Amino acid sequence: MECALHGGSTHMPTLDVQRGPGASSNSRHFWDEWNRHRSPKYPHEKVIQFCFRHYPPEVRGQTRVLDLGCGSGTNTVFLAAEGFITTGVDLSPVGVASAQQKLQEAGLQACLQVADVGEELDFPSQSFHLILCVGVLECVDPETAARAVRSAHRLLCPGGRGLFLFASDRDFRVLSNPPLVHHGYTRAEVEQIFRLNFQQVWIDRYVTTYRGGQIEQYDWLVTLER
Numbered sequence: 345m346e347c348a349l350h351g352g353s354t355h356m357p358t359l360d361v362q363r364g365p366g367a368s369s370n371s372r373h374f375w376d377e378w379n380r381h382r383s384p385k386y387p388h389e390k391v392i393q394f395c396f397r398h399y400p401p402e403v404r405g406q407t408r409v410l411d412l413g414c415g416s417g418t419n420t421v422f423l424a425a426e427g428f429i430t431t432g433v434d435l436s437p438v439g440v441a442s443a444q445q446k447l448q449e450a451g452l453q454a455c456l457q458v459a460d461v462g463e464e465l466d467f468p469s470q471s472f473h474l475i476l477c478v479g480v481l482e483c484v485d486p487e488t489a490a491r492a493v494r495s496a497h498r499l500l501c502p503g504g505r506g507l508f509l510f511a512s513d514r515d516f517r518v519l520s521n522p523p524l525v526h527h528g529y530t531r532a533e534v535e536q537i538f539r540l541n542f543q544q545v546w547i548d549r550y551v552t553t554y555r556g557g558q559i560e561q562y563d564w565l566v567t568l569e570r
Contacts (some may be wrong), residue, residue, distance in 0.1 A: 372435055378524070379416045379439035388424035388478050390550065390565065394507050395426065399474070404428045410472045410499060412492065413461045413480030417443025417454075423476075424452040431472070432453040461495070462488035469498050475506045481526045481537075482511035482518075485491060489529075490537045497540045500570035506542075508566040509550065515562045534564050544569040 358569050399407055404427035404563045414432030416439045423430040425445060432454060434440050440456050459465055460486055461477070475496045481489040489510075496506055511517055511528045518528035529537075531547070538545050550563040 369398055372437070372562035374437035375415075375434075379436050379442055383416040383439065383442070387419045388509065390509055391419050391422065391476055391478060394476075394567070395423070395428075395474075398505060398522050399428070401427065407473045408471060409474045409476065410467075410496075411415075412475055412477040412496065413483075414443055414456070415439045417446050417456075419476060419478060420454055420456075421446050421450060421452065424454045425450065430476075431457070431467075433457045433459045433461065435460045458539055461492045462492070465495055465499065467499055470501045470504075471499050473501050473504045475500060475504070477506070477508045477510075479509065481508060481529070482515075482527060485527055486529070486533055486537065489527075490554065493537050494540065497542065499569065503543075504570040506566075506568045506570070508538075508568075509563050512549075512562040512564050514560060516559050517561070529564060534566065538566055538568065542568045 386541050406429070408429045409423050409431065411417075411423065411430065411432040413437065414420045414434045417432060420430055420432040420443050430453075432440070432443055433456070434443075435458065437458050440458050443454075444456055445457075457466070461480060477492065477496070481492065484492070493508070500506060511525050513528035515525070517525040517530050533548055538547070545566065545568045548565045548567070550565040553559065553562040554561070
């Protein structure tokens, strides 16, 4: 079955799981295990805030969203439940199968694909009004991250928005939790990766501290408009 990315239809088949080009078997094995045992249960608060701030209920049924690196579908299910025309891609077949099961159990619809976010994704240019990429870029090297952002640029409609949330080089997870966090990004790296022909790019910090500031979870929050 094909994903209906164009036109006014909001119908998208729940069980449309396609397989695209992917990463190495070792990488997929790690993320398969992660999605079996450790994936998050609730959507990220920044995803909720961003979607509610920019997309009132009356426009969501005409808004095509790509969850880039969807994992087991936590944010994907939230998007589908809120009425967005939702697509999710991830390199983990286990993650995509889990997302598929959650959608089916909730009676929701989305298009899902097994694919590496650093590869050229098999969607037409300007397919999406919104692209979300949460907790993904820190799991790859800067070159792969740059390819993912170039892909997002190609896939966004004119005027479309993007939200990217990922770890900085100051984040405690960079040192304490490899290979989950592969790379923490400096400000200069973030500026280089997002130096494309977007209309607007806003680079902000999203910082949470623990134990009186002894531990710092330091994310970059990049929002943009095509």
